[in-house]
Amino acid sequence: MADSRPIGVFDSGLGGLTVVKALRSTLPHESIVYFGDTARVPYGNKSKELVSEFSMEIVDFLIKYDVKMIVVACNTVSAQVLDELHEHSTVPVIGVIHAGAEEAVKATNNNHIGIIGTMATISSKAYEKALSNLDKKIQTSSQACPLLVPLAEEGWLEGDVAETVVQHYVKPLNANGIDTLILGCTHYPLLKDVISRQVNKGTTLIDSADAVAGAVKKRLSAAGQMNDASAKSLLTCFITDIPLHFERVGQRFLGAPMDHVQTVHDI
Amino acid sequence: MADSRPIGVFDSGLGGLTVVKALRSTLPHESIVYFGDTARVPYGNKSKELVSEFSMEIVDFLIKYDVKMIVVACNTVSAQVLDELHEHSTVPVIGVIHAGAEEAVKATNNNHIGIIGTMATISSKAYEKALSNLDKKIQTSSQACPLLVPLAEEGWLEGDVAETVVQHYVKPLNANGIDTLILGCTHYPLLKDVISRQVNKGTTLIDSADAVAGAVKKRLSAAGQMNDASAKSLLTCFITDIPLHFERVGQRFLGAPMDHVQTVHDI
Numbered sequence: 331m332a333d334s335r336p337i338g339v340f341d342s343g344l345g346g347l348t349v350v351k352a353l354r355s356t357l358p359h360e361s362i363v364y365f366g367d368t369a370r371v372p373y374g375n376k377s378k379e380l381v382s383e384f385s386m387e388i389v390d391f392l393i394k395y396d397v398k399m400i401v402v403a404c405n406t407v408s409a410q411v412l413d414e415l416h417e418h419s420t421v422p423v424i425g426v427i428h429a430g431a432e433e434a435v436k437a438t439n440n441n442h443i444g445i446i447g448t449m450a451t452i453s454s455k456a457y458e459k460a461l462s463n464l465d466k467k468i469q470t471s472s473q474a475c476p477l478l479v480p481l482a483e484e485g486w487l488e489g490d491v492a493e494t495v496v497q498h499y500v501k502p503l504n505a506n507g508i509d510t511l512i513l514g515c516t517h518y519p520l521l522k523d524v525i526s527r528q529v530n531k532g533t534t535l536i537d538s539a540d541a542v543a544g545a546v547k548k549r550l551s552a553a554g555q556m557n558d559a560s561a562k563s564l565l566t567c568f569i570t571d572i573p574l575h576f577e578r579v580g581q582r583f584l585g586a587p588m589d590h591v592q593t594v595h596d597i
Numbered sequence: 598m599a600d601s602r603p604i605g606v607f608d609s610g611l612g613g614l615t616v617v618k619a620l621r622s623t624l625p626h627e628s629i630v631y632f633g634d635t636a637r638v639p640y641g642n643k644s645k646e647l648v649s650e651f652s653m654e655i656v657d658f659l660i661k662y663d664v665k666m667i668v669v670a671c672n673t674v675s676a677q678v679l680d681e682l683h684e685h686s687t688v689p690v691i692g693v694i695h696a697g698a699e700e701a702v703k704a705t706n707n708n709h710i711g712i713i714g715t716m717a718t719i720s721s722k723a724y725e726k727a728l729s730n731l732d733k734k735i736q737t738s739s740q741a742c743p744l745l746v747p748l749a750e751e752g753w754l755e756g757d758v759a760e761t762v763v764q765h766y767v768k769p770l771n772a773n774g775i776d777t778l779i780l781g782c783t784h785y786p787l788l789k790d791v792i793s794r795q796v797n798k799g800t801t802l803i804d805s806a807d808a809v810a811g812a813v814k815k816r817l818s819a820a821g822q823m824n825d826a827s828a829k830s831l832l833t834c835f836i837t838d839i840p841l842h843f844e845r846v847g848q849r850f851l852g853a854p855m856d857h858v859q860t861v862h863d864i
Contacts, residue, residue, distance in 0.1 A: 377839050483743065571643050
């Protein structure tokens with residue numbers, strides 16, 4: 331029997347809409363409830379305790395909307411508190427980190443994988459741990475890139491500034507000889523073009539949004555929880571604040587206009 | 598009689614420590630209670646309603662510590678909700694905007710003043726209004742610079758990236774023929790060197806931290822509220838979260854190690 335319950339997706343802000351975009355492309359018949367914590371974004375430089383507290387609140391919120399699964403689109407949350415969320419949640423929780431790591435291991439030939447992400451994601455060494463659990467032979471090189479989120483939100487997706495900033499960040503990774511690079515932050519798919527120009531030729535870029543969409547499909551399919559293939563899907567977005575230029579930024583990440591947006595004050 | 602009560606200073610994060618630094622240099626005998634809302638930083642792209650709510654909470658918090666005056670080090674708050682804070686507070690409130698505007702009017706020769714700041718500060722047109730209230734002849738050119746805060750926090754205060762980003766932002770201001778530039782964000786004093794290299798030769802930079810420190814001194818002096826000149830001053834810092842690399846970033850803004858830091862969970 332088809333399971334028509336929606337998939338819950340959350341992120342610290344609007345960046346997770348890149349995951350929604352990938353999910354809608356991979357699973358066009360699934361409804362989605364998105365939660366973006368725009369009043370408290372970014373999580374990337376907050377303490378683990380605070381990230382944990384915020385995430386638990388959001389999981390409880392999504393469960394009230396009868397979601398069948400929760401996708402943690404936020405790399406910072408996936409990196410720091412996924413285990414706690416697994417324990418806390420009554421429905422399965424899938425994070426972006428494991429999915430991205432699996433794709434990267436499949437893609438690498440020389441077993442040297444690079445990771446770029448926020449300060450919090452990189453400091454947590456979550457990708458390194460996930461990669462090492464999958465294959466002990468994997469070598470890693472990682473780089474925190476605090477300027478890439480504002481760059482993506484500013485919409486500077488090409489040009490001098492984008493090239494210079496990205497070049498600065500990937501230079502040591504290129505020198506270390508990686509052949510695969512995980513884009514370990516929901517904002518980075520927007521900068522894929524400039525990143526692909528700046529990495530060594532032949533480097534495979536792993537988009538964690540695509541990776542997690544694939545993982546969700548596999549999981550739903552295995553559990554017999556896919557929605558009916560004739561079903562019309564719905565996207566509902568909850569945000570905790572209406573930030574400036576919200577619609578333009580949201581549309582940039584989602585690749586489509588945002589409908590059905592509601593603001594939540596106390597979660 | 599000397600007034601030994603401390604001065605309250607607040608900001609959305611740690612950037613306001615540049616104002617504390619200027620205050621300590623201008624008023625070495627005044628004690629300061631600083632509040633940095635590091636759990637909810639940045640305010641720059643949040644809605645006015647939310648910025649107002651957060652600011653009222655902080656004003657109430659500072660008043661409990663018996664401050665004699667409150668300095669709003671945050672440009673976003675000063676730009677958007679200063680009038681509400683004036684009404685709400687039982688002690689005088691001074692914002693960075695008016696002080697910076699006054700200094701700029703004194704400095705300009707051709708009556709054309711440039712302003713750089715966060716998206717929220719620039720969108721609010723608060724500097725334009727303050728400048729026009731001071732002198733109707735003043736012409737303005739303004740530019741939102743969302744990348745400068747992460748640049749300052751990252752510590753990229755010189756080099757290719759800083760030069761390219763700053764050049765991009767000040768280019769239209771240079772072309773418009775400004776002779777004075779207001780650094781309308783507490784983070785920007787850290788980038789003063791690169792900014793001064795990129796603006797047209799002879800452009801005067803107005804550091805709003807210095808400007809507000811001067812305004813506070815004038816106000817306290819006029820009200821007979823200066824502390825005793827032999828008094829030893831104390832700096833107490835409250836923050837709502839201990840962010841990553843907090844000490845390094847804090848020290849960069851304050852220009853000295855941060856002592857007496859306490860974390861506040863519910864304000």
